[in-house]
Amino acid sequence: MQLVHPLVWWLWALLLAAFVIRTDNALIATAVVCALTLVVLKLKSKSYWSGAFALSAKLAVSIIAIRIAFAILIGVPMPGTVLFQIPEIALPSWMVGIRIGGPVTSQRLTTAVTEALMIATLILLCGAASSLASPHRLIRSLPKAMFNLGVTLSVATSVLPQTVKSVARIQSAKRLRGQNIRGLRAWRGIALPLLEESLERALDLATAMESRGYGYHGKTSKYRAQKFQLVDVAMITSVLYLLVLSPILIAQFTFGLLLAATVLIVALPIVIVPR
Amino acid sequence: MITFKNVSLIYPNAQRTILEALNFEVFEGELVLVIGHTGAGKSSLIKLINGLVPHHTGGILTGEITVAGRSTRELKPGQLSDVIGIVGQNPINGFVTDIVEEEIAFGLETMGIAPEIMRKRVEEVLDLLSLAPLRNREIATLSGGEQQRVAIGAALVLNPKVLLLDEPTSALDPIAAEEVLSILHRLVHDLGLTVILAEHRLERVIQFADRIMRIGDDGEVAIGKPGEILEDSPIAPPIVNLAKALDLSEISLSVRELRRRTESIRELLQDLPLPTKIVESNSKILLSLNNVSVKYDAKYALSNISFEIKRGEVVALMGRNGAGKSSLLRSAVGQSPIISGTVLINGIDPVKLTGKNLIRHVGYVPQEPGDLLYGQSVKAECELADNDNGVPVGTTQTIYENLMAIPNLSAHPRDLSEGQRLGLALSVILSANPDLIILDEPTRGLDYVAKNKLIKILQKLVVDSNQARSVVIATHDVELVAEVAERVIFLAEGEIVANGPTREVLTSSPAFAPQVTKVLAPAAWLTVSEVVAALDRNAI
Numbered sequence: 055m056q057l058v059h060p061l062v063w064w065l066w067a068l069l070l071a072a073f074v075i076r077t078d079n080a081l082i083a084t085a086v087v088c089a090l091t092l093v094v095l096k097l098k099s100k101s102y103w104s105g106a107f108a109l110s111a112k113l114a115v116s117i118i119a120i121r122i123a124f125a126i127l128i129g130v131p132m133p134g135t136v137l138f139q140i141p142e143i144a145l146p147s148w149m150v151g152i153r154i155g156g157p158v159t160s161q162r163l164t165t166a167v168t169e170a171l172m173i174a175t176l177i178l179l180c181g182a183a184s185s186l187a188s189p190h191r192l193i194r195s196l197p198k199a200m201f202n203l204g205v206t207l208s209v210a211t212s213v214l215p216q217t218v219k220s221v222a223r224i225q226s227a228k229r230l231r232g233q234n235i236r237g238l239r240a241w242r243g244i245a246l247p248l249l250e251e252s253l254e255r256a257l258d259l260a261t262a263m264e265s266r267g268y269g270y271h272g273k274t275s276k277y278r279a280q281k282f283q284l285v286d287v288a289m290i291t292s293v294l295y296l297l298v299l300s301p302i303l304i305a306q307f308t309f310g311l312l313l314a315a316t317v318l319i320v321a322l323p324i325v326i327v328p329r
Numbered sequence: 330m331i332t333f334k335n336v337s338l339i340y341p342n343a344q345r346t347i348l349e350a351l352n353f354e355v356f357e358g359e360l361v362l363v364i365g366h367t368g369a370g371k372s373s374l375i376k377l378i379n380g381l382v383p384h385h386t387g388g389i390l391t392g393e394i395t396v397a398g399r400s401t402r403e404l405k406p407g408q409l410s411d412v413i414g415i416v417g418q419n420p421i422n423g424f425v426t427d428i429v430e431e432e433i434a435f436g437l438e439t440m441g442i443a444p445e446i447m448r449k450r451v452e453e454v455l456d457l458l459s460l461a462p463l464r465n466r467e468i469a470t471l472s473g474g475e476q477q478r479v480a481i482g483a484a485l486v487l488n489p490k491v492l493l494l495d496e497p498t499s500a501l502d503p504i505a506a507e508e509v510l511s512i513l514h515r516l517v518h519d520l521g522l523t524v525i526l527a528e529h530r531l532e533r534v535i536q537f538a539d540r541i542m543r544i545g546d547d548g549e550v551a552i553g554k555p556g557e558i559l560e561d562s563p564i565a566p567p568i569v570n571l572a573k574a575l576d577l578s579e580i581s582l583s584v585r586e587l588r589r590r591t592e593s594i595r596e597l598l599q600d601l602p603l604p605t606k607i608v609e610s611n612s613k614i615l616l617s618l619n620n621v622s623v624k625y626d627a628k629y630a631l632s633n634i635s636f637e638i639k640r641g642e643v644v645a646l647m648g649r650n651g652a653g654k655s656s657l658l659r660s661a662v663g664q665s666p667i668i669s670g671t672v673l674i675n676g677i678d679p680v681k682l683t684g685k686n687l688i689r690h691v692g693y694v695p696q697e698p699g700d701l702l703y704g705q706s707v708k709a710e711c712e713l714a715d716n717d718n719g720v721p722v723g724t725t726q727t728i729y730e731n732l733m734a735i736p737n738l739s740a741h742p743r744d745l746s747e748g749q750r751l752g753l754a755l756s757v758i759l760s761a762n763p764d765l766i767i768l769d770e771p772t773r774g775l776d777y778v779a780k781n782k783l784i785k786i787l788q789k790l791v792v793d794s795n796q797a798r799s800v801v802i803a804t805h806d807v808e809l810v811a812e813v814a815e816r817v818i819f820l821a822e823g824e825i826v827a828n829g830p831t832r833e834v835l836t837s838s839p840a841f842a843p844q845v846t847k848v849l850a851p852a853a854w855l856t857v858s859e860v861v862a863a864l865d866r867n868a869i
Binding site: 100191208212223224226228229230231232242246247251254255260261262264265269270271272273274275276277278279 | 379381385405406407408410411413414415417419422423424425426427430431434435436437438439440441442443444447448451467469483484487659662664683684685687688691692693695697699700701702703714717718743757758761
C-alpha cells in the first residue's frame with residue numbers, strides 16, 4: 055500500500071494557499087474550501103491528527119463571525135449603499151475617521167467577508183494538510199542535518215494531540231471533585247496537572263528516541279523508501295498550473311472557466327489517490 | 330555481561346543516596362528481577378545500566394558500570410543502543426511512529442541499515458513476538474499488551490544483548506501480562522538474552538526470575554537467588570507468604586512446586602469449611618444500572634448492562650483491557666453519554682447532579698490520582714478540599730493523617746510516591762463524605778506494603794458504623810480482589826459475563842485465579858489469611 059508522500063500533501067496545500075491569495079476572490083476561495091472538504095472527508099489519515107480539519111473549520115467559522123461583527127460595529131466610514139443603521143456612539147473630535155456604530159454599508163460588509171474568507175481558507179488548508187498527512191509522519195522525512203529540530207518537532211507533534219485528550223480527562227476528574235470546570239479559576243486546576251503530564255510525556259519520548267540511537271549514526275536509511283510517484287507529480291503539477299495560468303484564464307476566457315478548473319483540480323486527489 | 334563496581338548515585342537536592350556502593354555482576358542469559366518499595370530507586374537502577382541516568386536526568390554517579398565490555402561513563406544511551414534495549418514504564422509515550430511495522434523499523438533506520446537487511450530483521454522480530462497479524466495497525470488502536478510487545482520488538486530489532494524493562498506488566502490484565510512474560514522467558518532461553526526487569530507484581534514474574542535484586546530504602550542492595558532474597562523480605566508474593574504461613578521448611582516460587590509439597594495440607598484443607606460472609610439482604614440499594622448501553626463511534630462499549638450495588642458492599646469490576654470497565658464507571662457517575670437505560674445513585678440520575686450534590690453521593694478516584702490535585706503542597710491541597718467540599722477546616726488533613734504513616738505535609742503533591750498520592754486523592758474524596766466510592770486501577774504503582782494499607786482502609790470504610798458506604802474497584806489485580814471484594818462483576822466486550830461472589834467468580838477461571846487458589850485447588854481458598862484462620866480453628 056503506497057500512499058501519497060506526506061510532503062506532497064503539504065506542498066499541495068501551500069500552492070493552493072498561494073493561488074487563493076493571488077486570485078483574491080471570495081468565490082474562488084469558497085470553491086477551494088468546498089472541494090477541499092470533499093478531499094479531506096474521502097482521504098483523511100487514521101492518525102490522531104485526522105481531527106485537525108474539523109478543528110480548523112471551527113476556528114475558521116469563528117474568525118469569519120468575529121470579523122463580520124467588528125465590521126458592523128467599528129470601522130472607518132466608507133461610502134456606499136447603506137444597508138441598515140445602528141445607534142452611533144459619539145467620539146471625541148480628535149478621533150476623526152473612526153466610528154462606533156452608525157450606518158453599515160454593503161461595501162464594508164463585502165470587504166470584511168472577503169478578507170475573513172481568505173484567512174479562513176488559509177487556516178482550513180493548513181488543517182486539511184494535517185488531516186491528510188500527519189505532521190508526525192512528515193517529520194520523519196526530515197534530513198539528518200535537522201536532527202535537533204526533528205526531535206523537538208516529533209515531541210511537539212505527538213504530545214499535542216494527546217494533550218487534547220488529557221484536557222478532557224482532567225476536566226472530568228475536576229467535575230467529579232465537585233468543581234466548576236469553566237471559567238478562569240477552573241483553568242488553573244486543569245493547567246497544572248496538564249503541564250506536568252505533557253512535560254513527562256515529552257521527556258519520555260525524547261528518552262525513547264535517544265535510547266534507540268536516534269541521531270547518533272552518520273547515515274540513516276529508509277525502511278520503505280517513499281518514492282515520488284505519478285500521483286505525487288500529478289497533484290503538484292496540476293495545482294502549479296492552476297496557480298501560474300489563473301491570470302491568463304481570466305483574461306482570455308471567462309471567470310466561470312477558472313471556477314470550474316479550480317473545483318476540478320482541487321478535487322482531483324479524490325479520483326487519483328489510491329485508498 | 331553487566332558489571333557494577335562500587336557504584337553510588339545521588340540526585341542533587343535529594344535527602345538520601347539513591348544507591349550506595351553497589352557491586353554486582355549479571356551474566357549472559359540471566360533474567361534478573363529488581364524489587365523494592367515504591368520510590369526506592371528501581372527505575373534509577375534500570376536507567377543507570379543504559380546511561381539514561383545520569384546522562385539524561387542529571388545526578389552524581391561514582392564508580393564504574395560496564396555493559397558488554399563498554400563503560401557507560403563516556404558513552405551516551407544512543408551509542409549503546411546496539412547492545413542495550415530499553416522499554417519504559419509507559420511504552421505508549423515512547424512510540425515515535427504511528428504504524429507497528431514502521432515503529433519496529435525505526436531503530437534500524439536511525440542506524441542506517443540497508444533496506445534489504447532491514448526488511449529481513451523486521452520480519453524476524455514480527456514473527457518472534459507474534460506481531461505479524463498486527464503489522465499494519467495503528468499503534469494507538471492496540472491493546473496494552475500488544476503495545477508492550479511492540480515496544481519490546483522495537484528494542485529487540487537492534488539485536489541487543491541486554492533488554493531492560495520497567496514495570497512491563499503493571500498496567501496489563503492477567504492474560505496480556507502472561508503473553509508478555511512468556512515471550513520474555515522464551516527470549517532468555519532461546520536467544521540467551523540478558524533481561525533486567527523491575528516489577529511490583531511479583532506473583533506474575535517470580536517464577537521466571539533467575540536472581541532477584543532487592544533495593545532497600547536505605548539504598549542498600551541485596552542480590553541473590555529468589556529463594557534466599559524472599560526468605561526474609563517484606564516484599565513477597567502470596568505464594569511465599571503461604572509457604573511461610575504453613576511453616577514449610579523452605580519457600581517455593583512456582584505453583585507446581587508448592588502443590589507438590591503441600592499434598593497433605595491440601596487434603597486437610599479440602600475438608601475444612603470455607604469462610605462465608607453474611608450478606609445483609611435487607612440493606613438499601615445505592616447504585617443501580619438498568620439496561621444501560623453506551624456507544625462510541627458505532628461500537629458498543631457497553632450493551633444492556635444491569636446490576637445493583639447495595640450499601641456496605643465492596644464490588645470488584647474485572648475484565649480484560651478494553652472490556653468496558655472505564656465506560657461503566659464513567660456512566661455510573663454521569664460522565665458517559667448513555668444511549669439507553671437508566672443509572673440511579675440513591676435514586677437520582679447522576680447526570681443531573683453537579684458540584685457539591687454530586688460529591689455527596691459519589692466520590693471517584695481516577696486512574697491518575699494526580700488529575701484531582703492542584704495544590705502547591707499537601708497541606709494546601711487539604712485546605713482547598715475543605716473549601717471545595719464545604720467542610721470545617723482541617724477535616725481533609727485529619728483524614729489524610731489517619732491514612733498515612735508519615736503524612737509529609739509540606740511536600741508538593743507531585744513529589745509524593747504513588748501510594749501517598751493515591752492516599753491524598755482518596756482523602757480529598759472522602760472528606761466530602763460520599764456514599765459510593767469508586768476507584769479505577771488503584772494498585773497500579775503500589776508495592777505490597779502500600780497495597781495492604783489500602784486494603785485495610787477500604788475494609789474500614791465499608792464497616793464504618795455511622796454510614797454504610799459502598800466501594801467499587803475496577804482492577805486487574807486479582808490478589809487485591811481476593812482480599813477485599815465480596816462480589817465480582819466480570820465484563821467482556823461490553824457485556825456482563827459473570828456477576829457473583831468473589832470466590833465463585835475468581836476460582837472458575839484459571840487466568841484470573843489468585844495464587845493461593847492455584848496452589849490449593851480444587852478447594853476454593855482465596856487468601857493466605859483465611860487459610861491460616863481455618864487451620865488455627867482446626868487446631869483448637
